[in-house]
Amino acid sequence: MRxxxxxxxxxxxxxxxxxxxxxxxxxxxxxxxxxxxxxxxMVAPLLLCAFLIAGLIQVLLTQEKVAYWLGEGSGWRGIxxxxxxxxxxxxxxxxxxxIAAALIRAGASLGVLxxxxxxxxxxPLVRLPLEFALLxxxxxxxxxxxxxxxxxxxxxxxxxxxxxxxxxxxENLK
Amino acid sequence: MNLATxxxxxxxVVLFAYAWRRxxxxxxxxxASGGRTLLSILPLLLLAFTTIGxxxxxxxxxxxxxxxxxxxxxxxxxxxxxxxxxxxxxxxxxxxLISTLYQLGTGLGATITLxxxxxxxxxxNALWExxxxxxxxxxxxxxxxxxxxxxxxxxxxxxxxxxx
Numbered sequence: 001m002r003x004x005x006x007x008x009x010x011x012x013x014x015x016x017x018x019x020x021x022x023x024x025x026x027x028x029x030x031x032x033x034x035x036x037x038x039x040x041x042m043v044a045p046l047l048l049c050a051f052l053i054a055g056l057i058q059v060l061l062t063q064e065k066v067a068y069w070l071g072e073g074s075g076w077r078g079i080x081x082x083x084x085x086x087x088x089x090x091x092x093x094x095x096x097x098x099i100a101a102a103l104i105r106a107g108a109s110l111g112v113l114x115x116x117x118x119x120x121x122x123x124p125l126v127r128l129p130l131e132f133a134l135l136x137x138x139x140x141x142x143x144x145x146x147x148x149x150x151x152x153x154x155x156x157x158x159x160x161x162x163x164x165x166x167x168x169x170x171e172n173l174k
Numbered sequence: 175m176n177l178a179t180x181x182x183x184x185x186x187v188v189l190f191a192y193a194w195r196r197x198x199x200x201x202x203x204x205x206a207s208g209g210r211t212l213l214s215i216l217p218l219l220l221l222a223f224t225t226i227g228x229x230x231x232x233x234x235x236x237x238x239x240x241x242x243x244x245x246x247x248x249x250x251x252x253x254x255x256x257x258x259x260x261x262x263x264x265x266x267x268x269x270x271l272i273s274t275l276y277q278l279g280t281g282l283g284a285t286i287t288l289x290x291x292x293x294x295x296x297x298x299n300a301l302w303e304x305x306x307x308x309x310x311x312x313x314x315x316x317x318x319x320x321x322x323x324x325x326x327x328x329x330x331x332x333x334x335x336x337x338x
Contacts, residue, residue: 008301009221016228028231036227040219043264047212047219049182055208056189059200092264093299094219095182097306098211104307114315117303121294126181127265134273135285142334143286146326150294154318162314172308 043092050095058102079155082112086119086151096120105173110166111159118151218305222298226262230271242288244281244331251327254284258291258323262298283331291323 020028089096100116108116123144132140193201242250242257261268272292276285295316304312 006218006221009218009225013221013224013228016225016232019232020228023232032228032231033224034227035230036224037220039226039264040223045179046182049179049186051208051212052186052205053182053189053208054211055206056186056193056201056204058207059204060189060193093302093306094215094222097302101306110311110314113307113311114318117315118294118319122290124265124293127269127293130265130269131289134269135276135289138334139276139282139285142282142330143289143326146286146329146333147290147322150319150322150326154315154322157318158314161318165310165314169308169311172310 046092047094051098054095054098054102057099058105076152076156078109078112079115079152079159082108082115082155083119083123083151086116087123087125089120101173104166104170108166109159110163110169111155113166114158115151115155118154122147122150215305222262222302225298226264229262240279242275242280242284244279244283246281246284248324248328250281250284251287251324251331254280254287254327255291255295255323258288258293259295259297261288261292261296268292281331282334283327286330287323287327290326294319295323 016032017029020032024031086096089099096117100113103116104113128140131143190201190204193204242254246253261271269289272285272288275288280288300312300316303315
């Protein structure tokens with residue numbers, strides 16, 4: 001799976017580099033690559049922290065603990081906790097997906113996983129100041145109000161419609 | 175050090191201290207496990223960030239606003255949803271871009287659809303998700319979420335209407 005993803009992304013990069021070459025020559029090819037590496041370096045400290053957290057969570061969280069807090073049996077409480085954790089966790093997909101994977105390995109339900117990932121995308125605490133500054137209070141408040149129910153709603157939907165798929169998802173991670 | 179790094183440093187330090195105090199070597203095992211994951215996805219990281227670099231130098235910004243203005247209706251919202259899915263990168267790359275579009279005349283509903291679609295349905299993000307968790311989970315979450323950015327945009331346009 002990892003090789004497949006790398007291959008797809010590699011293809012995308014080549015296509016984009018080609019497009020950059022056509023519209024701006026080697027200068028633009030270089031500008032794009034340098035811009036990307038600069039962004040990567042900018043978030044490097046964030047990455048190190050994130051992987052440290054993911055590694056520690058994996059070691060510290062026992063299956064019983066997660067089953068109690070974020071597992072199937074805890075129902076709406078687990079989903080609510082997952083929503084709050086998702087809102088609080090900073091960083092990009094390379095941060096919260098390893099954490100989400102650790103949660104699955106430790107026994108979390110599908111609803112909890114969906115709640116965590118969805119809350120991260122629509123209620124992200126760390127992104128809000130930036131959003132507020134760039135898009136203004138009116139748009140930010142309107143967006144928060146209209147998307148407020150998405151994470152729990154989606155979690156319950158996922159749990160009800162496809163909850164049993166979690167076993168296959170967990171199996172695939174091993 | 176920015177806010178995100180600082181916010182992330184706190185749980186890292188707290189967790190590490192907790193693991194260290196347990197005195198069973200779990201702090202070292204945690205460190206090793208995190209380090210292994212980081213090393214194994216390093217090539218993927220480089221590729222992903224190069225993609226972000228290229229899209230931000232290539233994306234045409236002019237003319238887009240006509241397609242997603244306040245009077246573009248549900249078609250405008252649909253375009254916003256599609257565009258949001260294609261936008262790669264984190265908030266530091268995408269939000270400034272969306273803010274530019276908003277200032278150029280993209281409607282409130284379309285802008286909210288754009289933000290929601292990018293943050294929850296982004297294809298680059300789906301690749302990460304499939305990579306770490308598997309295609310099955312991505313498919314379930316993605317399918318369930320698909321109508322929401324459009325609905326949220328419609329709702330926002332109805333409740334908060336017009337342009338600023």
